[in-house]
Amino acid sequence: MQSFASLTISDLWIERAERDLCKGLSFSVQSGDVVRILGENGAGKSSLLKVIVGALSPEEGRIAYSGEDVTLDRSILQQDALYIGHSVGVKQRLSVAENIRWYCPDVCTNVLHEALKSLELIDYMDTPVKKLSAGQTRRVALARLWLSQKTLWLLDEPFASLDVKGVELLEERIQQHALAGGMVILTSHQNLLSLASRDVMLLP
Amino acid sequence: MTYSSFLKAEFLVLWRRKQDVFNALLFFIIVVVLFPIGVNSSPEFLAPAAAGIIWCATVLAVLMALESTFKEDHRDGSLEQLVVSGLSLPLLIVLKIIAQWLVVMLPLLITMPLLAEMLYLPSSGFWALIGTLLVGSPSLFFIGVIGGALTVSIKQGAMLVMLLILPFYLPVIIFSTLAVKAAQAGLPYSGFLAMLLAMSLLSLVISPFMTAIAVKASVNA
Ligand SMILES: Nc1ncnc2c1ncn2[C@@H]1O[C@H](COP(=O)(O)OP(=O)(O)O)[C@@H](O)[C@H]1O
Ligand SMILES: [Mg+2]
Numbered sequence: 001m002q003s004f005a006s007l008t009i010s011d012l013w014i015e016r017a018e019r020d021l022c023k024g025l026s027f028s029v030q031s032g033d034v035v036r037i038l039g040e041n042g043a044g045k046s047s048l049l050k051v052i053v054g055a056l057s058p059e060e061g062r063i064a065y066s067g068e069d070v071t072l073d074r075s076i077l078q079q080d081a082l083y084i085g086h087s088v089g090v091k092q093r094l095s096v097a098e099n100i101r102w103y104c105p106d107v108c109t110n111v112l113h114e115a116l117k118s119l120e121l122i123d124y125m126d127t128p129v130k131k132l133s134a135g136q137t138r139r140v141a142l143a144r145l146w147l148s149q150k151t152l153w154l155l156d157e158p159f160a161s162l163d164v165k166g167v168e169l170l171e172e173r174i175q176q177h178a179l180a181g182g183m184v185i186l187t188s189h190q191n192l193l194s195l196a197s198r199d200v201m202l203l204p
Numbered sequence: 205m206t207y208s209s210f211l212k213a214e215f216l217v218l219w220r221r222k223q224d225v226f227n228a229l230l231f232f233i234i235v236v237v238l239f240p241i242g243v244n245s246s247p248e249f250l251a252p253a254a255a256g257i258i259w260c261a262t263v264l265a266v267l268m269a270l271e272s273t274f275k276e277d278h279r280d281g282s283l284e285q286l287v288v289s290g291l292s293l294p295l296l297i298v299l300k301i302i303a304q305w306l307v308v309m310l311p312l313l314i315t316m317p318l319l320a321e322m323l324y325l326p327s328s329g330f331w332a333l334i335g336t337l338l339v340g341s342p343s344l345f346f347i348g349v350i351g352g353a354l355t356v357s358i359k360q361g362a363m364l365v366m367l368l369i370l371p372f373y374l375p376v377i378i379f380s381t382l383a384v385k386a387a388q389a390g391l392p393y394s395g396f397l398a399m400l401l402a403m404s405l406l407s408l409v410i411s412p413f414m415t416a417i418a419v420k421a422s423v424n425a
Contacts, residue, residue, distance in 0.1 A: 053288045056424050078290030087281025093220040094213060103285075105209035128220075 002080065005066045005151045005183060006030045007052070012061035014047055021047050025061070027200050031151075031181040034174060034195055036188060039202030045187035046086060048202065049154045052185070053083040065152075082150040084158060088141035092130040096121055096140050099129060104147045115146040118169065134161040142166075145173050153177065155186040171195055205289045210296055214303040217276075224272070228265045229311050235261040236319050247324040254323035255333050255384035259377050262312065262337065263370075266344045269308045271366050273300070273352035274419065283356070284423050293419065294412035301345045301412075309341055325384075332387030336380035340400035346407035347372045353418035357425040376403060 008028040014021040021044030029035050037045045050056035052063065054074030063070050065077040090099050100112060116122040119139045129137055138161055145153065153174075159167050174184050174195060186196075218225065239257045240250055250257075277283035286296055313334065320330045351369040355362040383396035 050424070055284055055287050055420075074288075075290045078288050081288070081290075083285070083288050085281055085284055087279070087284065089281035089285035091213065091217060091282050092276065092280050093217050098213065098216060102209055102213040103205055105206050105212075 001149050001180070001182060002031075002066065002151045003181060004031050005080070005181075006064075007066075007077075007152060007183060007185075008062075008064040009052070010062045010064075012048075012051065012063075013059040014044060014051055014056075015059050016044065016047050016056075022202055025200075025202075027198075029152075029183045029185060031183060032178050033197050034178050034184045034186070035198045035200055036186055036196035037200045037202060038187075043202040045202060046156050049083065049156050049185065049187065050085070052077075053081055053154050054078055055083075055085075077152065080150055081152040081154060082144055082148055083154040083156075084141050084144070085156045086160075088138055090129050090137055090140045093128060095126045095128055096132075096143075097125045099140055100143055100147060103144055107147045111147065115143050118146070119143055120165075135163060135166060138162060139166060142170060142173075145170075145177070151182050153182065153184045153186070155184065157187055157189070159188055205285070205291060207291060207295065207299060210286075210291070211299050211303060214300055215307075218303060218307045225269070225307055225311070228269045228308060229315070231268065232261045232265040232312060233315060233319070235264065237322070240323065251324040251326065251329075252385070252388070254320065254325040255329065255336075255381045256377075257323060258316070258319060258333060259336075259380050262341065263344060263373050263377065265312065266308065266341070266348055267351075267363075267366050267370075269304065270345065270348040270352045271355065271362055273304065273349055274356045274422070278356045278422065283419065287420055287423055293416040297349065297412045297415045297419070298408070301342075301349055305342060305345050308345075309337070313337060326388060328390065329384045329388040332384045332393050333380075335393075335397055336383050336400055339397050339404060340376050340380050342404040343376050343400070343407040344373060346404070346411035350411055350415050350418060353415045353422060356419070356422035376400065379403075 006028060010026045012025040013023045037048060039045050047056060051058045054077065068076055070077045091102065094102065096116065097112065100107065113122065116125060119142065121136065121139055121143070124132060124136065129140060142158070158170060162170065178184060236257055274283055287293060316334060320333065325333065347369055351366045355365045358365060379396045379399045383393040386393040386396065
């Protein structure tokens with residue numbers, strides 16, 4: 001993880017389905033920030049995260065990561081970012097442990113076991129993900145937050161389908177990450193006033 | 205994610221999907237076996253037609269296998285993870301195709317001696333056939349995967365769209381059967397193999413980039 005990182009977005013214009021989702025949007029995020037993106041359903045919260053991580057192209061605007069302009073080539077940002085979208089990107093045919101090794105190949109077994117224990121997935125380590133529930137599948141994806149060393153977290157509705165304990169666990173982890181100098185941008189309907197240091201509002 | 209962890213996961217998934225792979229192989233064998241039964245089982249007819257039959261069956265089996273290349277990855281969101289992994293998407297696609305080629309083509313090649321025997325293909329033609337399959341089939345994969353990426357988010361009629369790439373397969377089929385015919389006639393056929401190799405290399409260079417563009421478009425469709 002980088003000791004100090006920043007993400008600067010300037011004059012961002014995202015158009016999707018012939019509709020402007022945002023125009024002239026600017027904000028910046030720094031180490032220690034937890035930014036929550038607010039907006040109605042369909043306001044473009046998910047699209048904004050996709051644009052930041054480079055899965056979707058904006059019409060206009062600049063994105064800089066730790067001082068480097070990554071507008072055209074997002075790879076520097078991507079190597080340091082962890083993105084979890086609506087479909088969490090967990091392979092259905094692989095087991096929980098195999099999925100984690102796919103994403104974080106260098107993690108050592110003890111650390112893996114610890115993380116799976118805290119996520120209550122340890123008994124399912126060798127179970128194919130397609131036999132898990134939606135909440136458990138999301139936990140498999142969230143294990144990356146414990147096991148990968150990325151600075152920038154982009155989490156799209158990370159609390160969806162999690163139980164109360166899962167929500168608490170995730171809130172705690174997000175806070176730890178921010179304290180350690182990480183950056184978190186998330187979209188959520190949950191009331192996270194205690195958690196988020198700032199809000200970005202997407203107006204329809 | 206690293207290139208090696210990606211490749212490892214690809215092989216693991218293919219291993220779990222062995223039923224699908226086996227089905228493609230079975231389909232291939234059935235097509236080849238039905239030919240002598242349905243059309244004409246005399247050696248005079250089959251020996252010259254053997255390479256054509258085997259190549260057509262191969263093309264169909266490869267198309268079937270490629271149609272689903274990205275489907276599962278798209279559904280569970282892991283395709284999106286590849287796009288944003290910070291690794292080179294074209295290179296990941298090359299690795300994916302290499303894994304698919306090994307898993308689909310090796311079993312197919314292993315059945316070849318038996319099928320060639322059934323179609324009365326003389327040994328001169330047999331080695332030419334193996335040669336064309338080894339050098340020519342990579343281009344089938346590299347061209348076909350573009351179609352696989354374009355049809356990721358199409359639920360119905362994906363196979364129909366795949367057929368659109370069939371015309372690009374024609375040169376490969378033509379040069380391959382010509383090579384086997386030349387070999388059977390005792391003529392040199394290395395020129396045809398060189399052509400096939402050139403097509404495979406050309407598609408290796410171009411296709412990963414086109415596929416990457418198609419994948420990026422499909423991820424957000
Ligand atoms: N796959 C898609 N293809 C085309 N347009 C889309 C797609 N997904 C979303 N959109 C459009 O983008 C808008 C914003 O969607 P999204 O970013 O998912 O909103 P949110 O996450 O805030 O609910 C939607 O109103 C919709 O019109
Ligand atoms: Mg959304």
